[in-house]
Amino acid sequence: MAAIKEVERQETDEGGMGYLQSLPRRVVTVYLPLLVFLIVLLFPFYWMTITAVKPNIEMTDYVNYNPFWVVHPTLEHIRYLLFETSYPGWLLNTIIISTAATFLSLAAAVLAAYAIERLRFSGARQVGLAVFLAYLVPPSILFIPLSVMVFNLGLYDTPFALILTYPTFLIPFCTWLLMSYFRSIPFELEECALIDGASRWQILTKIVLPLSVPGLISAGIFAFTLSWNEFIYALTFIQSSEKKTVPVGVLTELVRSDVYEWGALMAGALIGSLPVVVLYSFFVEHYVSSMTGAVKE
Amino acid sequence: MAVPSVAVQTRLSIRSRLAESRNALGFGFMLPAAALLLVFLTYPLGLGVWLGFTDTRIGRPGIFIGVENYEYLWSDSVFWLSVFNTLLYTVSASILKFVLGLWLALILNEKLPFKSFFRAVVLLPWVVPTVLSAIAFWWIYDSQFSILSWALQQMGLIDHRINFLGDPTNARASVIAANVWRGIPFVAITLLAGLQTIPQSLYEAATLDGASRWQLFRYVTLPLLTPIIAITMTFSVLFTFTDFQLIYVLTRGGPVNATHLMATLSFQRGIAGGQLGEGAAIAVAMIPFLLAAILFSYFGLQRRRWQQGGGD
Numbered sequence: 001m002a003a004i005k006e007v008e009r010q011e012t013d014e015g016g017m018g019y020l021q022s023l024p025r026r027v028v029t030v031y032l033p034l035l036v037f038l039i040v041l042l043f044p045f046y047w048m049t050i051t052a053v054k055p056n057i058e059m060t061d062y063v064n065y066n067p068f069w070v071v072h073p074t075l076e077h078i079r080y081l082l083f084e085t086s087y088p089g090w091l092l093n094t095i096i097i098s099t100a101a102t103f104l105s106l107a108a109a110v111l112a113a114y115a116i117e118r119l120r121f122s123g124a125r126q127v128g129l130a131v132f133l134a135y136l137v138p139p140s141i142l143f144i145p146l147s148v149m150v151f152n153l154g155l156y157d158t159p160f161a162l163i164l165t166y167p168t169f170l171i172p173f174c175t176w177l178l179m180s181y182f183r184s185i186p187f188e189l190e191e192c193a194l195i196d197g198a199s200r201w202q203i204l205t206k207i208v209l210p211l212s213v214p215g216l217i218s219a220g221i222f223a224f225t226l227s228w229n230e231f232i233y234a235l236t237f238i239q240s241s242e243k244k245t246v247p248v249g250v251l252t253e254l255v256r257s258d259v260y261e262w263g264a265l266m267a268g269a270l271i272g273s274l275p276v277v278v279l280y281s282f283f284v285e286h287y288v289s290s291m292t293g294a295v296k297e
Numbered sequence: 298m299a300v301p302s303v304a305v306q307t308r309l310s311i312r313s314r315l316a317e318s319r320n321a322l323g324f325g326f327m328l329p330a331a332a333l334l335l336v337f338l339t340y341p342l343g344l345g346v347w348l349g350f351t352d353t354r355i356g357r358p359g360i361f362i363g364v365e366n367y368e369y370l371w372s373d374s375v376f377w378l379s380v381f382n383t384l385l386y387t388v389s390a391s392i393l394k395f396v397l398g399l400w401l402a403l404i405l406n407e408k409l410p411f412k413s414f415f416r417a418v419v420l421l422p423w424v425v426p427t428v429l430s431a432i433a434f435w436w437i438y439d440s441q442f443s444i445l446s447w448a449l450q451q452m453g454l455i456d457h458r459i460n461f462l463g464d465p466t467n468a469r470a471s472v473i474a475a476n477v478w479r480g481i482p483f484v485a486i487t488l489l490a491g492l493q494t495i496p497q498s499l500y501e502a503a504t505l506d507g508a509s510r511w512q513l514f515r516y517v518t519l520p521l522l523t524p525i526i527a528i529t530m531t532f533s534v535l536f537t538f539t540d541f542q543l544i545y546v547l548t549r550g551g552p553v554n555a556t557h558l559m560a561t562l563s564f565q566r567g568i569a570g571g572q573l574g575e576g577a578a579i580a581v582a583m584i585p586f587l588l589a590a591i592l593f594s595y596f597g598l599q600r601r602r603w604q605q606g607g608g609d
Contacts, residue, residue: 026407030407030409033404034409037404038418041419041421041478041481044434048436051436059442060442062447104333108330109330112330112331116327119322119323121319121324121327131330131334134338136535136591137338137342138535138536138539138587140539140541140563140583141580141581142341142345142580143564143568144345144573144577145348149344164337167333167337168333168338171330200322225424229426229428231426231428232560235545236564246429247426247427248428250428250429251546262436265436266433268429268432269430276424277425280424284420
């Protein structure tokens with residue numbers, strides 16, 4: 001009897017006091033608004049997809065065809081995109097640049113986060129605060145001086161211009177995320193290792209890092225997504241068509257004349273979003289929890 | 298290690314060496330991150346301020362001209378228009394994002410089937426590259442084949458197509474709507490995390506005391522959520538204020554500069570127009586606003602500490 005009550009209590013606890021609401025009321029206050037939110041939030045993706053497979057005739061003829069549906073789906077736009085534009089090259093550039101920037105930032109952030117959180121050198125708190133403030137410096141006020149620097153360093157129009165500048169927003173973010181992660185690892189483990197004569201480097205590589213794989217994954221995904229989405233630096237520092245990244249390439253190279261290739265544009269936007277979405281869907285729990293965790297800090 | 302006293306001594310010296318080396322080690326560990334950030338973040342920040350005082354152009358190093366750039370901007374109506382646009386954009390988009398995001402968070406906090414699925418799907422607009430979703434909006438806002446115009450016409454609500462991006466007022470509303478669309482998920486998911494930390498017992502107690510649903514929200518949810526709202530909205534304001542991508546894709550500042558934000562104006566003058574000095578001055582003019590936002594966040598955090606009973 002007590003056990004049943006306990007189960008009941010837990011079940012009702014989960015939804016709070018939702019059971020106090022009648023079904024019609026819930027439909028109006030919860031399900032209907034949720035449905036509207038979902039439609040509005042997801043419609044652009046639907047529209048992107050449907051346009052990407054829609055023949056040009058149907059796309060501009062709203063009288064004979066219902067624009068919300070596609071009668072004769074075609075892969076023409078995707079074929080055009082993949083074989084007649086530099087799109088595959090942009091994808092490759094974006095992958096290389098994002099991966100390199102992510103690993104560079106993760107390596108630097110792991111060391112920095114460990115130092116701030118666990119070595120507690122004098123001024124560690126101030127350095128932690130400085131890292132936080134660095135995260136708040138937006139690229140929109142840095143791109144002009146950075147473009148001057150990039151030019152003077154001879155990095156203009158090379159992938160290194162992006163690989164070296166992306167860490168400016170990736171490192172603060174990853175460091176911050178990893179700091180909160182390292183804080184959750186018991187200090188005693190490190191003390192044991194210290195007593196056994198392990199060096200700080202050994203502790204980091206053999207104890208802390210294996211334990212923080214989830215944290216590393218979420219920081220890595222975040223960093224990868226952020227660099228994949230980056231636009232203003234890629235727009236400013238890269239000139240030649242074949243060296244562009246996906247967001248910049250789609251916008252500046254696919255839009256040429258007054259007659260927009262909407263099908264190809266949407267296909268480009270769709271394929272450019274896919275890697276991030278796939279990556280995200282695999283690690284959505286990490287993503288959500290670390291995002292909320294990072295904000296809660 | 299044969300004689301105990303020696304062992305004690307070595308341990309002491311190791312400890313003192315550790316204490317000393319902690320700083321050296323910390324320095325070594327910090328070095329890669331610090332070097333990258335100092336070279337590519339702190340230095341450009343200073344360089345940007347300096348550039349604002351010069352007449353640098355692309356391909357020509359400038360000379361110091363004092364506050365001439367700022368004097369010019371002070372009398373430049375386009376600059377003031379961009380300041381106005383930025384404030385309008387930031388304030389209206391942030392308010393909408395907050396209200397709708399909070400609403401969505403409250404809905405997602407209810408007992409729902411497939412809750413984690415909804416939570417995941419809702420985040421999508423925030424995950425995909427802004428430029429690419431902005432291109433989708435560009436197509437949705439197309440002057441001839443806009444699906445919105447078509448749908449509204451079919452419903453009989455309007456009799457001719459809406460010129461979404463061609464008319465100043467419409468263009469402003471359209472870019473704000475696109476920004477809100479992209480920002481809702483971030484606000485909703487972070488506020489949802491905040492909502493989940495509020496103990497159910499508080500609601501039960503309040504209900505027993507006869508509180509209405511509005512009172513529950515007003516006197517239980519909102520006060521407990523205030524700290525996380527402060528942080529979330531600071532981030533949201535910061536990112537909206539410095540937004541560049543959406544405007545660059547949808548309108549490039551047009552029509553007649555009606556949607557130019559400070560960031561896009563800075564790009565247009567600095568990179569496209571080649572006037573690096575002037576562009577940098579516009580970027581520097583954004584800093585006071587950003588500082589105000591950060592201070593707001595700081596006081597939000599302070600309040601949080603106080604609510605938790607002091608200390609940190």
